[in-house]
């Protein structure tokens with residue numbers, strides 16, 4: 686397997702993972718939603734996932750960001766175009 690083919694397979698696999706399972710396990714609380722404080726050891730709501738135990742994968746976050754840019758750009762273009770019959 687050539688390095689290019691291996692890299693392509695890796696990127697495709699990660700893209701499919703981000704499409705099929707956009708949320709991964711929170712590394713801070715390990716999907717419990719809370720973790721002990723450093724000094725007092727009292728359980729508090731996880732700030733990374735806001736208590737859900739899940740986090741958005743980086744690949745999916747990048748896709749959502751690019752999709753939002755595309756939607757905004759095409760919405761502005763559509764808004765500036767005159768519609769038929771309104772001259």
Ligand SMILES: [Zn+2]
Nearest residue numbers: 711714731734
């Ligand atoms: Zn968490």
